[in-house]
Amino acid sequence: MLLLARVLCLLAVSANVLAYDSSFVQLIDDAIAVLFPPVRVSAYLCRLDQDETIRLSRLMSRSGLAHEIRAEVRTDRDLWDHRALHVLDLDCDHAVPLLRAANASGMFSAPTRWLLLRDGTIGGNVTDETVVERTFRDMAVYPDSEVTVASSGLEVEDGSIAWRITSVYRPGPFRELLTENRGTWTAGRGVRAVDLRPTSRRRRDLGRTTLKSCLVMTDPDTINHLTDYENKHIDPITKVNYPWVLHIANRMNATIEFRVTDSWGYRDRNGTWNGMTGMLQRREIDIGGTGTFFIPQRIGVVDYVQLYSRSRACFIFRQPLLSTVSNIFMLPFQRSVWTAIGVFLLLVLALLFVSAKWEYRRGMSAHSAEYWQQFHQSEQTFSDNFMVVLGAIAQQGYSYEPYRVPSRIVTLMLLIAALNLYASYTANIVALLQSTTDSIKTPADLLHSPLKLGAQDVVYSRHYFKNFQDPVRRALVDEKIEPKGHNGSWMTVEEGVRRVRNELFAFHAERGAFYKIVQETYLEEEKCGIMEIDVLNMLDPLLVMQTRSPYSEIVKNAALTVSETGLQTREDSRLYTKKPECHGRTSFVRIGLTECYFALVAVGYGALLSLVVLAAEFLWCRVEGSMFGRGLTTPRSEIDPVDHEIEIENGSA
Ligand SMILES: *[C@@H]1O[C@H](CO)[C@@H](O)[C@H](O)[C@H]1NC(C)=O
Numbered sequence: 001m002l003l004l005a006r007v008l009c010l011l012a013v014s015a016n017v018l019a020y021d022s023s024f025v026q027l028i029d030d031a032i033a034v035l036f037p038p039v040r041v042s043a044y045l046c047r048l049d050q051d052e053t054i055r056l057s058r059l060m061s062r063s064g065l066a067h068e069i070r071a072e073v074r075t076d077r078d079l080w081d082h083r084a085l086h087v088l089d090l091d092c093d094h095a096v097p098l099l100r101a102a103n104a105s106g107m108f109s110a111p112t113r114w115l116l117l118r119d120g121t122i123g124g125n126v127t128d129e130t131v132v133e134r135t136f137r138d139m140a141v142y143p144d145s146e147v148t149v150a151s152s153g154l155e156v157e158d159g160s161i162a163w164r165i166t167s168v169y170r171p172g173p174f175r176e177l178l179t180e181n182r183g184t185w186t187a188g189r190g191v192r193a194v195d196l197r198p199t200s201r202r203r204r205d206l207g208r209t210t211l212k213s214c215l216v217m218t219d220p221d222t223i224n225h226l227t228d229y230e231n232k233h234i235d236p237i238t239k240v241n242y243p244w245v246l247h248i249a250n251r252m253n254a255t256i257e258f259r260v261t262d263s264w265g266y267r268d269r270n271g272t273w274n275g276m277t278g279m280l281q282r283r284e285i286d287i288g289g290t291g292t293f294f295i296p297q298r299i300g301v302v303d304y305v306q307l308y309s310r311s312r313a314c315f316i317f318r319q320p321l322l323s324t325v326s327n328i329f330m331l332p333f334q335r336s337v338w339t340a341i342g343v344f345l346l347l348v349l350a351l352l353f354v355s356a357k358w359e360y361r362r363g364m365s366a367h368s369a370e371y372w373q374q375f376h377q378s379e380q381t382f383s384d385n386f387m388v389v390l391g392a393i394a395q396q397g398y399s400y401e402p403y404r405v406p407s408r409i410v411t412l413m414l415l416i417a418a419l420n421l422y423a424s425y426t427a428n429i430v431a432l433l434q435s436t437t438d439s440i441k442t443p444a445d446l447l448h449s450p451l452k453l454g455a456q457d458v459v460y461s462r463h464y465f466k467n468f469q470d471p472v473r474r475a476l477v478d479e480k481i482e483p484k485g486h487n488g489s490w491m492t493v494e495e496g497v498r499r500v501r502n503e504l505f506a507f508h509a510e511r512g513a514f515y516k517i518v519q520e521t522y523l524e525e526e527k528c529g530i531m532e533i534d535v536l537n538m539l540d541p542l543l544v545m546q547t548r549s550p551y552s553e554i555v556k557n558a559a560l561t562v563s564e565t566g567l568q569t570r571e572d573s574r575l576y577t578k579k580p581e582c583h584g585r586t587s588f589v590r591i592g593l594t595e596c597y598f599a600l601v602a603v604g605y606g607a608l609l610s611l612v613v614l615a616a617e618f619l620w621c622r623v624e625g626s627m628f629g630r631g632l633t634t635p636r637s638e639i640d641p642v643d644h645e646i647e648i649e650n651g652s653a
């Protein structure tokens, strides 16, 4: 019984012309060596019992092939496994159902490879490719697929049977099956390949297959100005990418159909994508016609093509004057110099006190008293000395006249020092008043600066601003752009550029658009000191296409060509205005009230202090008057003028 089964089985094997022998293994090995990169073989064969499977497996192992032999295709395997080569005997009964199953689970798209083997001579007839053609006529074997068919017995070269190797693919879903000749295989000489270029190069000509694409336009009028370089500040990214997509389609010999949408596409709350990204995800279009930001949420939803547009949005503003962001009245001297001046003045005050006292005592002596009394009626008090120092340092003058050498030395020293300090202070202040500050460099500086903020009203800015997570940028939006849901900070580029020119204002806009209007409207000196701060922190936008698109490799190749041949730079430089160059500042700067803010504050506080002193004096008079009676107030009148003097000095400090 067992013997009978064995015999039957042998008969069955011998009826199958495609023998799984060493020549079969040699064919696979040679094909892998020439046509495929290193791979792991999954062989789907039939009419094999266990012994023969083991024998075949041993043969394959001897040739160094990593392999598995099975009867059914496993559809749960990793579709991205780039080492998988599926070898199938087309003469098996289950071959066609197995191919259908593989088709249904998308196993014909890259990077999976197929090697189909068949006996080309059944019953002496050359059956040609009709079987293969019938099978693959409506399968998803698009240009990225690698379906290679090897048929035996077609040619006889010097007595040996040659195998013919072909590949089949369809340029698009509505196109006929095409057959490529890949070469021949003979047992002795191995594979003779016709064309060793990679698939994406060989199948570049799609024969006018229609691809679908989509353009994003925030302004409907853009459709009329896609190629005429009009209104470059409106939708520049659409206008830059449109010719690129046409170049790419041209290189693939494809025609392209455009749809129009108003959004790049973001995820809704229920998880669906809208706009262009949604169309790509739903496979309504093949390639996105307008560059898109590379963000983590979109990875896996769309595939990115390395063709960047130099379009970047950031906060743009003119460097503010130094005096508007800090107290320039403190800036001429460093902190240590201020301290030194303070110490010096205290020292002078002390010396003056001592020398004036000494002068008074010496002056009281009889022989010089008369001369001395021409100048001085009374002894110098400490507050008199203070007024002398204050008068000298504030360049105001005073009534004290030293007549002895020590006090003259002290006052001379004071006056010369005050003169020098005054000269350097005023010189510095003049320079500082005209200088701008570059202290605003980060989003945090922007947040704490006196600059008002605004943003160009485009869909992507609104989306990303709403989704900022980190505290600084969140605060930028919540406190400066949309305080309490206020909507006025979203505006057109034209208005933003005008406000940057006239106010302390930073505007978030697409750089090319902003600079185009700057070039047209700003005076030469107003183009100086323009600063940028990036808060979006994104790469430049790049083209997108469907995930696992059959045209992915071909499009990526074409995109490389577009950038290597300079077509990318051409559109970039024609549509994006560069940051204007600064050709020298003019010599004068307008100073307004904001610049003198701290001086006004000082005057205000001085006036307030003088009122307080006045009130205190008034109170003091009343209290003393009531305590000592009327008669005692007369001697104090000596001091009164001095107190008044303090009051006045404070008022003008
Ligand atoms: C062989 O070819 C003949 C004529 O072309 C055809 O009638 C016959 O069916 C073919 N045999 C096979 C097995 O295909």
Ligand SMILES: *[C@@H]1O[C@H](CO)[C@@H](O)[C@H](O)[C@H]1NC(C)=O
Pocket: 100, 103, 104, 106, 138, 139, 140
């Ligand atoms: C192959 O798959 C594609 C898409 O998955 C489908 O449209 C087509 O009908 C399938 N072909 C066959 C023969 O099942």
Ligand SMILES: *[C@@H]1O[C@H](CO)[C@@H](O)[C@H](O)[C@H]1NC(C)=O
Pocket: 205, 206, 207, 208, 253
């Ligand atoms: C593009 O495809 C058409 C149709 O297949 C063909 O006639 C034409 O020669 C192709 N053009 C190029 C440049 O290959």
Ligand SMILES: *[C@@H]1O[C@H](CO)[C@@H](O)[C@H](O)[C@H]1NC(C)=O
Pocket: 268, 269, 270, 271, 272
């Ligand atoms: C998801 O939300 C959008 C609008 O926000 C709506 O158009 C769409 O139908 C929703 N999809 C589902 C599956 O609920």
Ligand SMILES: *[C@@H]1O[C@H](CO)[C@@H](O)[C@H](O)[C@H]1NC(C)=O
Pocket: 485, 486, 487
């Ligand atoms: C702000 O303006 C946008 C578009 O103009 C509008 O959709 C939104 O409702 C407005 N928000 C408020 C708070 O007015």
